[in-house]
Amino acid sequence: MSSRRAAGPDKCTFAGVGKTRDEIVYALREGVYSFNVESEGELARINDVAGSLRIKAPIAIRVNPDVDAKTHKFISTGKSKNKFGIGIDRALEVYEAAATLPHIHIRGVQTHIGSQILESGPFAEAAAKLAELASVLKTRHDIEFFDFGGGIGIVYDDALASGSKDWWEQSGTARRITPEDYAAAIIPALKPLGLRILFEPGRFLVGNAGALLSTVQYVKHTPAKTFTIVDAAMNDLIRPALYEGWHEIVPLKNKGTAPLKMDIVGPVCESGDFFAQDRDIPELHPDDRIAILSSGAYGFVMSSNYNSRPMLPEILIDGSTIHLARSRQTLEDLIQGETPLPS
DSSP states (O other), X not given: OEEEEOXXXXXXXXXXXXXXXXXXXXXHHTTOSEEEEOSHHHHHHXXXXXXXXXSOEEEEEEEEOOOOOOSOGGGBXXXXXXXXXXXXXXXXXXXXXXXXXXXXXXXEEEEEOBSSBOOSHHHHHHHHHHHHHHHHHHHHHOOOEEEEXXXXXXXXXXXXXXXXXXXXXXXXXXXXXXXXXXHHHHHHHHGGGTOEEEXXXXXXXXXXXXXXXXXXXXXXXXXXXXXXXXXXXXTTOOHHHHXXXXXXXXXXXOOOOOEEEEXXXXXXXXXTOEEEEEEEEEOOOTTOEEEEESOSSSSGGGOOOGGGOOOOOEEEEETTEEEEEEOOOOHHHHTTTOOOOOO
């Protein structure tokens, strides 16, 4: 279950391809702003649940525009081969079917082409392909909004450099996108519609604001590689294992040591448990502290207790104020919900 805020703190849109009956009931009772409908089967279920509650369910069909977002295949959502949404070629047909359902209120149209998008072209293409459909839907079904999903990506490579305004103002690179680039790509197609536009800033707001801190435990030299073994693991930050995600890694103290090619790996019994491979990083030693940068998005929210590892604490730093946002889990926390067998 996922949601995006809209129309006030007590309203949101409800996205996700596997909405359960209980989730639909909860969303309706809480006054959900709109369901993003992913399939005809889901549309029928929402109508059925709304009927049992004697209310109408507000919906927007998630339209798949078949646009290549040029992002990792696991986070691409706008191609026809992806599991998300209704194809643009069938969208009007499904909207017409929705209009006949007694417990459905058509409120808008929605799309989402993927995340970690670093070029404005895919946004512009999706907006252009869907603008005509949105115009027709406004005429036929009096829709109120266009939810244009797919957030602005961030630069993982030199994350510290991206804190500089001058760095963003450099032109001619395809590895960065600014809010101005995003707006310029979509406004020409969407503004003439006269609809409320919902959009997602994506990981742009928080991605580079977070860091995973870890301590070196051992340095292991083999004929093939140097492995720097740290106490963080893939359960804490799964992006490198799942997406082959790249994170800049820096020592907390600059000792002036020369870069050494190494793998930075965790303690979990998986070869996929790594944060960097064949990376030139200043030489590290046991007890050195490192920061794995750009972990403020798709970091803690994707963490788990895999390998019976307690989850890490979260620290919020606001200027000189330090706040413990979440306490470190204990081993006792891991078994708190277990029920012992009767003797």
